[in-house]
Amino acid sequence: MSYSDEIKKLKESDKKFVWHPFTQMKDWFEEDPIIITEGRDCFVKDAYGKWYLDGVSSIWVNIHGHRKKEIDDAIKTQLDKIAHSTLLGLGNIPSIELAEKLINLTDKSFAGLTPRLSKVFYSDNGSTAVEAALKMAFQYWIHKGVKGKQTFLSLKNAYHGDTIGAVSVGGIDIFHDMFSPLLFKAYKAPSPHCYRCELGKTSLECSFTCLKEMENILEKHSDEIAAVIIEPIVQAAGGMIVWPEGYLKDLRELCNRYNVLLIADEVATGFGRTGKMFACEHENIVPDIMCLSKGITNGYMPLAVTLATDEIFNAFLGEFKELKTFFHGHSYTGNPLACAAAIASIDLFDKEETLKNMRPKIALLEDRLKEIADLPIVGNVRNKGLIAGIELVKDKPSKEPFPWEKKMGWNVAYKAREGGVLIRPLGNVIVVMPPLSISIENLKRLMDVIKKAIIVVSSS
Numbered sequence: 001m002s003y004s005d006e007i008k009k010l011k012e013s014d015k016k017f018v019w020h021p022f023t024q025m026k027d028w029f030e031e032d033p034i035i036i037t038e039g040r041d042c043f044v045k046d047a048y049g050k051w052y053l054d055g056v057s058s059i060w061v062n063i064h065g066h067r068k069k070e071i072d073d074a075i076k077t078q079l080d081k082i083a084h085s086t087l088l089g090l091g092n093i094p095s096i097e098l099a100e101k102l103i104n105l106t107d108k109s110f111a112g113l114t115p116r117l118s119k120v121f122y123s124d125n126g127s128t129a130v131e132a133a134l135k136m137a138f139q140y141w142i143h144k145g146v147k148g149k150q151t152f153l154s155l156k157n158a159y160h161g162d163t164i165g166a167v168s169v170g171g172i173d174i175f176h177d178m179f180s181p182l183l184f185k186a187y188k189a190p191s192p193h194c195y196r197c198e199l200g201k202t203s204l205e206c207s208f209t210c211l212k213e214m215e216n217i218l219e220k221h222s223d224e225i226a227a228v229i230i231e232p233i234v235q236a237a238g239g240m241i242v243w244p245e246g247y248l249k250d251l252r253e254l255c256n257r258y259n260v261l262l263i264a265d266e267v268a269t270g271f272g273r274t275g276k277m278f279a280c281e282h283e284n285i286v287p288d289i290m291c292l293s294k295g296i297t298n299g300y301m302p303l304a305v306t307l308a309t310d311e312i313f314n315a316f317l318g319e320f321k322e323l324k325t326f327f328h329g330h331s332y333t334g335n336p337l338a339c340a341a342a343i344a345s346i347d348l349f350d351k352e353e354t355l356k357n358m359r360p361k362i363a364l365l366e367d368r369l370k371e372i373a374d375l376p377i378v379g380n381v382r383n384k385g386l387i388a389g390i391e392l393v394k395d396k397p398s399k400e401p402f403p404w405e406k407k408m409g410w411n412v413a414y415k416a417r418e419g420g421v422l423i424r425p426l427g428n429v430i431v432v433m434p435p436l437s438i439s440i441e442n443l444k445r446l447m448d449v450i451k452k453a454i455i456v457v458s459s460s
């Protein structure tokens, strides 16, 4: 069989056997799918040998680039010892070392602030990190003898994963509405989305009306609410919605005042994406529980952690028969290969001065976004660090969106492919989220291709 026949066969088998996530498979059948075979730095190669710039970090997971020697080596070294053993009743070395490293990292990030994150609970993806956080918060109040705190407060436009608990605190109607009969009841506060303010305010006269709505809910219902769960600073899957300055800090104070826990879902924002190691650092606040996943292993292996304070952890201590145990765990909890990859990835932040080196790239990205903002079908551009969203609109003055069925975001993404760039939009929002290690030159190229794709799509 010739090589091109082999690829053809692969594509046929993909269509025959693989059900892709978040994908209308009927459309997929009509597509000529790209099959990725290799990666290097911020590029991935398809089966025909064509290289593409990985403009969304393989869905927000890659930080230091593909085939990073230090991480490759760490996994190989661990593989020569053991691939997996369970944390249920046993320990393993990489999970111990990584937990210590994560606590040292949060100690450094949140130096001098309270509360202090001190314990690491492992799972294997962002959704499970959130599920663990929700159950931890719920059970915490029971152990404290506080009755009735049985639900949560979250935001419109929130995305916390696809498992049922995470969907219950989600706020993206198109993904979440149809599952409503399966979900637990949770309170929803307006999203601090200044470009599309639900409360009809413009930023000049708002003075955080959305936060006042949050406070109203807390005032009435805090005795039912175990925790507020948020994606700090950037609501990612909701459209890269960047919060106004001060909102997060005020929210932390509200949680203290109304005696509810604060869960920060940093699955997307963690590990440097926003220009700081953790997004909460931008406003000098510490959550009571923090979820991390996507960037943790540099996108090598599925791994997640839920960090908690001693205050929470200690509430679960008791005699065996008191049943205070945290009854939660997964088969691959604390997987040694994944933990070894995470340790190597975290070490690279110091070695390569990743955060410092991001600064000129963030400045470049912001310059290029400003140019793109002038295009007639671009309603809004927003970014924090190297996370950016470009919102396409049908009518700029009225902000009228393109009908979602027109797949405008996808039209731009398909055009960008022709220019050798892979991106995946969120509805009408073009996402820019390259590996943090991207070179200035490649970032320029990424933005050139995206700009050109928007122009071509708008004139067709």
Ligand SMILES: *Cc1c(COP(=O)(O)O)cnc(C)c1O
Pocket: 125, 126, 127, 128, 130, 159, 160, 161, 162, 231, 236, 237, 265, 266, 267, 268, 269, 293, 294
């Ligand atoms: C992606 C994401 C999740 C879910 O993570 P999975 O690994 O896809 O389950 C949860 N929260 C946020 C903020 C995310 O961006």
